Amino acid sequence: MAQWKIDKEVDYEIFELGDLKLQKGMTLPNAKLAYKTFGRLNADKSNVILLLTYMASTHYDNQWVIREGGALDPSKYFIIIPNVFGNGLSSSPSNTPAPYNKARFPHVTYYDNIKAQHRLLTEKFGITKIKMVTGWSMAAAQTFHWAALYPDMVETICPTAGSAKTAKHNHVMLEGVKAALTADDSFKEGWYDDQPFKGLRAMGRVYAGWGFSQEFFRKEEYLELGYASVEDFIVGYWEQWFNLRDANNMVAMIRTWQSGDISDNELYNGDFRKALGAIKAKAIVMPGDCDLYFPPEDSAFEVEHMPNAELRPFRSSHGHFAGGSGLRQADVKFLDEAWRELLAS
């Protein structure tokens, strides 16, 4: 059996969760939470930042924002990046032994992710307060979940280009992405030995229309990113991205994403407004102003129902990718300033 590998130096830790009972009723045996920390936890444990990982990414893809002199300065803060389940480092279809492997990998929710991350923070580090939780896209959803599930623990949040509850349109968009991936016969309903590369490429090609904005293409901004043409951008950026991923891992993360809802738990019993209202953290909620699958209208609704939140959209042609890709310097700066503001508060 081929196992999909991430060709990077192994520089992270594993927090053993044991047999993890999941929200939707299955058990993830010997569940593992892969994480990496930066900086040092101070004496009163008051300098914790949680940086979460987005779809199809690991801490390797996220750690670039952590740098001395930046808002997320490891000389000041203790920054933890826990890897989302399904990303290939934490428990995932690609690294879980049979019979819970591949297509049989159970449905993991954001709730499950946050509960596991909470155990890491409390059991491993004895942390009781988090200065800031932040992340882009699926990581923004995790950020909202943290604030709703542990309102007394989270002081500030900065979710970018993501939602507290997955919108129906967003669900449909993901259905298209998944359909393209799984249309490849080599996917074998998840029981492949070798990756279904045609499906992974198709998935990238579908995503290519969604990630940025119409204006991005109108202004030919892919040229500024170093690509020679639209087709070069599709192949070199989008197909490349998904070509390196495990197909079942993608499906598992999409499932997590699609079922996102901060109120789908014992605290709020599906009352979304109540869950938003229970968030105590000071929040700067940052949609992309032309994000095609997390439109700012949904963020506006969230902010309206949160007691201590500000809506601060990226003004950017990068659409969804304004929120954390790091590709556009104005967006990076805009986000860095919001982080600084929250950390100073």
Added chain:
Amino acid sequence: MAQWKIDKEVDYEIFELGDLKLQKGMTLPNAKLAYKTFGRLNADKSNVILLLTYMASTHYDNQWVIREGGALDPSKYFIIIPNVFGNGLSSSPSNTPAPYNKARFPHVTYYDNIKAQHRLLTEKFGITKIKMVTGWSMAAAQTFHWAALYPDMVETICPTAGSAKTAKHNHVMLEGVKAALTADDSFKEGWYDDQPFKGLRAMGRVYAGWGFSQEFFRKEEYLELGYASVEDFIVGYWEQWFNLRDANNMVAMIRTWQSGDISDNELYNGDFRKALGAIKAKAIVMPGDCDLYFPPEDSAFEVEHMPNAELRPFRSSHGHFAGGSGLRQADVKFLDEAWRELLAS
């Protein structure tokens, strides 16, 4: 060899085009233009309306707008619907004999379509003036092409939710649709005997995210259309639509769509502004105000460079589908009024 069939009464005519030399350098042997007419051509041939067909549609899907008492009244006007090449009735991958069949069907452009339609109108009917050309989406593109290629023949145009030149983002969106369709191994690079239904379903599922707007799903308007859930809408509307189509025909029409450009010909040599400026027809250009792949900004640019054009966007949650699906009565009425206005001018 299975040939994909449209299960409708054969009620149309065929105009024989002979061996058609195509713009991109191939020949379509014994090319056929399927068309249907409504009403009677008056004595001075001044009552002609051209209603064009959109992607994956035939005259069967378009003729519902023609009715006594409506703007397109067959008791007043002689209305011609020529079927776009690739739609299964006019020459298409599915009905052209080898060796130009299936995957070998040549690249047909809008230019080729309009030149063929022009022959039908002039050679068959002796028509020299068209009162109005109109159509939705790919048919809007054909409408623009008519006005640019025959500026002295076309008196008014009403293109809805379409463009005079296919935008790069629109091209990318179509790449995703095509990738989902062709990821199915049963597609066999176009040389299938039986339709690649998994790919056709995947194509429908990708399209499902694009056709309407985020607001449409936010307000659960699929319920008003009679579907029980989002999934019911995806299966019953989108998968259903494409499930009835021939895969190579879809690819052929996407190719026509992707290469759309009213200036890509001997008249304008790629000078898009010049081509827009040459359109003499009085025009009402009607984008959907939240169309995800024909954003109104592109229509605004077109109108700005046309001498006699008005921008009149649909205010509609139906996104692209505001332009001609007939699903939302307010959109139907809005369009009918624009047609009346142009026909009265």
